[in-house]
Amino acid sequence: MTGEDFDLIGTGPVATVYGGLYLALKVFPSAAPPDALDAAERERAALDAIRDTAPILPVDDVLELPDGRTALQMELCSLSLAELVAGSGELLVADAVAVGLAVATAVAAAHRAGVVHGGLSPYNVLFHPSGAPVVADFGVALRRAFPVEQPTPYTAPETARDGTMDERSDLYGLGGVLHLALTGHPPSEGGEPPPELARLVTRLLAPDPADRPSTSDVVVRQLTALGEQDPPKPPRVEPPPVTSGPVARPRSRVGSGVVTGLLAGGAVLVALPFLLRATLATPSSAAPAPTPTVASSARSIPLTLDDPVDHGTYVDLSWQGEDGLAFAVVVAADDRKPEVRVAQRNRTMRVEVEEGREYCFQVQATDGTLVVESAPKAIRGAACKS
Known part of the structure; x- marks a missing residue:
């Protein structure tokens, strides 16, 4: 199939993810309908045009497994933002801004290319082997073909209510990503983002889509401005040393290119x-x-x-x-x-x-x-x- 041996590395609400040495396979529970595959291929072609300029993790191939199931092949990124926060706690404010900027940049580029993510969450904000954050799982075609039974804490209210997946629902997901990065908790579990980001996060998580920022490009500009301000970091309590137990397999947070x-x-x-x-x-x-x-x-x-x-x-x-x-x-x-x-x-x-x-x-x-x-x-x- 690909020449690599694959091991189970994660199970999501719909698909199962297997990892090899360099590649990952996202395997759906059955074969996708032909019209969904055609739509997914159009989304993939649109994203291919921006893969070299936006921090996205593109799908390299759509496969039909021997048992008939549909699978997506992509580069292996073995750490998600959700896993990083679960293991290490909330990010430093400047790190959260940098990750949020990468996510907003990816989403804005996809929107300009005509592709909606449809399920943005900290679980598909991944860290490339280079250390750079990238966004995976763009596209609504396969999400509609394989709908989730229960919404996640990062699902926009309109998506949970009637299945709406659009640019405004992606903004809600971006708000959830920032909330977790800054507080260590999903929006439903409370936690207060720092003052310099609280207003932006609150707007992104507005229940009414009309109350959210107008576009993801607006969010990119706001996060860029915040990053340039270099806001002072609040005092942090030293966590106890880790003395036992395995650590996550992962690669990293934000890479410098050095x-x-x-x-x-x-x-x-x-x-x-x-x-x-x-x-x-x-x-x-x-x-x-x-x-x-x-x-x-x-x-x-x-x-x-x-x-x-x-x-x-x-x-x-x-x-x-x-x-x-x-x-x-x-x-x-x-x-x-x-x-x-x-x-x-x-x-x-x-x-x-x-x-x-x-x-x-x-x-x-x-x-x-x-x-x-x-x-x-x-x-x-x-x-x-x-």
């Missing part, structure tokens, strides 16, 4: 997935986002990774860094794509590994303006690049 070699064999890592103000596809009128400065840990902010403790199937990592930094761990295996794992304010992490495989690890940190990197550490004789 690439550094880690394994001598040639693997590369993407610096801090959650760097503030990633380079996103934004309208030409928007000012380009600044990129944080990357510096060695010896130059300014001390950051030291302790020797990894190898337990065979997992490795315990710990590091030393200043208070107030946000951390991520880069994991590079000898023949795998490197992964970036969010640690937030924690200074320990347990990483699942394969027995006998060589690994290099590096810790990266940011205070929002400066990025620092520890010296890499190896297990099992891996040759790491500094």
